[in-house]
Amino acid sequence: MKNVSLTLLFCATLILSGCKNDKKDSDKNVETETTTTTKTDEAKKIRVAIEPKSGSQLSGNAVFTEENGEVTMTVIVDGLAEGMHAIHLHESADCSAEDGSSAGGHWNPTFEKHGKWGASDGYHKGDIGNFKVDTNGNGNITMTTDEWCIGCDDEAKNIGGKAIVIHDGVDDFTSQPAGNAGTRVGCGSIR
Numbered sequence: 001m002k003n004v005s006l007t008l009l010f011c012a013t014l015i016l017s018g019c020k021n022d023k024k025d026s027d028k029n030v031e032t033e034t035t036t037t038t039k040t041d042e043a044k045k046i047r048v049a050i051e052p053k054s055g056s057q058l059s060g061n062a063v064f065t066e067e068n069g070e071v072t073m074t075v076i077v078d079g080l081a082e083g084m085h086a087i088h089l090h091e092s093a094d095c096s097a098e099d100g101s102s103a104g105g106h107w108n109p110t111f112e113k114h115g116k117w118g119a120s121d122g123y124h125k126g127d128i129g130n131f132k133v134d135t136n137g138n139g140n141i142t143m144t145t146d147e148w149c150i151g152c153d154d155e156a157k158n159i160g161g162k163a164i165v166i167h168d169g170v171d172d173f174t175s176q177p178a179g180n181a182g183t184r185v186g187c188g189s190i191r
Contacts, residue, residue: 043067044150048164048188050077053100056185057137062164064150064190071148071159073128076140077166077186080133086171086181087141089126090163093189100184103163105177109156116173117143126162127179130171164188 044066052058060077075087090103097103106114107126115123125147133139149157169182 046150046160046190048190050075050164050166050186050188051095052079052185053095053098053187054168054183054185056080056168058166058186060186062188062190064148064159066148066150070144070146071150072142072144073148073164074140074142075131075164075166076138077133078136078138080137080139080166080185081168082133082135082137084130084132084170085139085185086130086167086169086179087128088124088165088167088171088178088181089128089159089190090165090187091126093161093163093191095163095187095189100163100165100187103165103184103187107159107162114173114175114177114179119173125156127171127173129173159190162190164190 046064048062050058050060050062057079058077059079060075062073062075065072089107090105091107092102092104094102106124108124110125112122112124114127115121117123117127117129128143131139131141147157148159151160152158165184166186167181167183168185171179171181173179
């Protein structure tokens with residue numbers, strides 16, 4: 001009788017122990033699913049080297065980061081003349097031409113007229129605007145928008161396959177089709 005009681009007690013311990021392990025395994029599966037979901041929300045990032053064009057001494061880079069449905073662009077350059085300079089996204093990631101002309105015109109997937117970013121009467125998706133360069137030739141600009149994306153399926157928002165172009169002049173926001181911004185002195189392919 002004593003052996004039967006010990007056997008029953010041993011079997012009950014195994015059953016309870018097995019149920020407890022099943023709960024731990026179940027909890028581990030929940031944690032794995034949560035981790036997987038979090039990984040899909042990670043930021044996307046593209047770093048772009050900006051090459052000198054048209055005989056300029058420009059050097060620099062641009063970083064595009066997409067997070068929570070918005071893209072933030074940060075550009076840092078040096079080797080430019082002091083003052084204001086125009087910066088745009090152009091329609092092709094081809095920076096092979098010495099004058100940057102291979103990048104094509106401003107990126108304008110919505111077929112608007114050229115203008116200041118956010119203007120009610122229209123602007124290109126590539127119309128970033130102007131930024132200031134100091135007496136040492138250093139300049140930077142940061143911009144955040146939900147009108148761009150990195151690698152999405154919406155061609156009216158996807159900046160992949162475009163170029164970032166810096167001009168030696170100022171964008172006047174009115175001259176068509178490109179704001180009379182002058183020579184292209186820097187170009188970087190967004191890939």
